[in-house]
Amino acid sequence: MIDHLRIHVVWASGSLEGARVAEMISRHFDGIGMERDGVAYRVPVRFASAPWLPDSPLPKPVDLSRADHNAVVLLHDDFMDEQASVWDQYVQSTRAAMETRGAADVYIPFCDYGGSAIPASDRERNTQYVYRTGWKGLDQLARDKRLLLHVLVQIRRHLRKLSGDDRDEPLFVSHAKADGDTIAREIVAYVQSPDHDVPLHTFYDAMELNPGEDFKARFDAEISRGTLIAIVSDVYDSRPWCIFELTTAKRHRRPIVLADIGGVRVSRTYPYGANLPRVRLDPTGSAGSWIDPLLVETMSEGLRCDIFQAQAAKVVAADSEVTVMPRPPELFDVIDADLCPRVILYPDPPLGDLEARLVTRAMAALRSDSQLKTLGEYQA
Template sequence: MSVLRLTVIWHGNFAGGGPIAEALAAHFEGAEDEPNSSGLTIPVRVRCKGADPSDSLSAPLPLMTGDDTINIVLLLFEGNLVTAFEKHWSSFANSIRAELDAHPDRTLVLPMRLGDRSAIAPFDDIQSIPTSLFLGSGLSDPRWMRRLTLTIVAHIGNYLRRLEQFEKDPATPIDETLLSRFPLFLSHAKTDALAVVNAIRDHLANNNYGVDTFIDAKDLPAGLGYEKMFTAAIRAGAVVAIRSDAYSSRPWCRWETLEGKRLLRPIVVLDLFRDAELRMNPYGGNVPALRLVDPSVSGENAQAEMDRAVLAIMTEAVRIMVWNRRVMSLEAAARAKYPGRDIRKLPRPPELVDIANIRIETASPIVVLHPGPPLPRPEEKMIRAIGGDLELCAPSDLGVPL
């Protein structure tokens, strides 16, 4: 199992390094059983001081590396770190660059420019993150910090997608792999959600996150069938279900949510509910959801609202990619504990829809591997009532730490 780790590096004289690292840790390290947690459980480490307390010029401890570690390294470049990398921290900087050059399949370096300088050796040939594109006025502005977090999440997601492609086709080096943009399938009812759809599309126009939107009326070529093209778009990306008053009354909207669950794709609900609906969508649960302020009435906060929504979507996409890597370590343990059973892996705690999809494909005895914690007894009882011969298995049931 690969361990994914985020390390934030800054110079101790830069007062902004601590708040940035704390904000990222709050987002990436949350436990799956905590309310409002992202569920990423990615440890955040820091390097901001020399390893020798008696020597003010000593370099930090080297990064932890190894075959089972994927290092995401965020470099907070302002004047102090630039000077340190040029002088007394140069060996530390060179060791990071050497690890990147030797093992791009387990190292991603993200230089972030917090000043005017853009070329910083030994990372002057690597694309950096310009904070000039961030919303807000700086570190003390929640909008600025949210944009920073969103940017890091998106770049980690793009890296994991390239890593997946490299593992399928090692003939093309990971640092030479180009991917198409990650499509966000905007599932919506045109009668009362079109303004929000257009706002999301406009917000993401020319973005540097590596994401795109798929809207049926604008992106489906004439002459092609809805179902097959929608399935292709959903399989490649994530489903964003915009829950307006009319959403649940639309058969295609309900199908799009179901298709996202059948394909085990990231799904996030943006709640634009205003008044009433005759029948709440029964397939829209068991996924992250957040209340979205209508951009047509949110005024100057519209951009911040869009960032908040996109951060939730990209976080769920990264969570599933991380889970898919972690769950590989569970399969051997599950096969040993439950010999002779089919193994089915779910990126969310199982629900009745998941079991129905599995049983459409097979009647064999199965083990369902899913993120923890184990299901509460009432949920488990219902799933066992329709699931036939199955075992539900969270990581804690196998004694495997994730």
């Protein structure tokens, strides 16, 4: 079977840090999707490190043929630099193989914490590396989250570019001024700090607007192509603009993550903030200790949505009577639609009986031949 996306982690045999980071990447992408009973959709991660031939330190060539798109993550360090010339040949051949596939694949190279020299061929190409020398003050967990965030952002940016959208995707931070503004400001300031080397573009609030601009239209435009973090404070669900932002993101089927900072009591729960990943946020430590993990969860949800939408698009082709949902559907998705679709298609695993019954009854009231199917059921 051809995967939509595979990640290949390349490092020099003997590098314990390279092996540890590769395992960390594999664990993360093993559980990136919708989960039930411990089983989730996974992005396959393959390792290239163990020597392939007796007289060479190089691993087996990266197999790019098993996926529509590949992300090659190079972990360059002193172990690789000790045999620079042969590893440079490996890098050259890998990149040449990627180029024969057009723009399908993406190369994401990292340099180690000591700033070891990068391969000569990459220097000649003026290849930008992620230099981890600036991460020395971070603990291991923070370094791991920063690396994952780089990988996630570059893969999503590459897939978006292939779809014809070369713009930066905004990270829309939805919040209530009354009790979520401090957290939202801290997230935006951290992402925009010169010390944060991940290229993310944030959209915060009306301060981003130009005088005279239609703020509702601008918010809709930013949310419709962005990823939304909802800072769910005690009053968030009771604020009309927060509900507008969350509903707009759902209507455009954009990635959404709920960051729960609730303190005492929620006076009203907005009923259509359901079927979304929720992260419990504890912003009492250093900014990096809670913001980067939140960003990793958010970009992971974004990648999951990207992959599912792409997989579903290949299956349904141009069938206008199929609505593809990147998350389990709910009553909002049925009632809010201009026309009830013949099929609502959503990710596995299937909805439980109670939820499915509610949605199918709502669909049947609008269209007698409507169906609710997971992608697996639709393909079968």
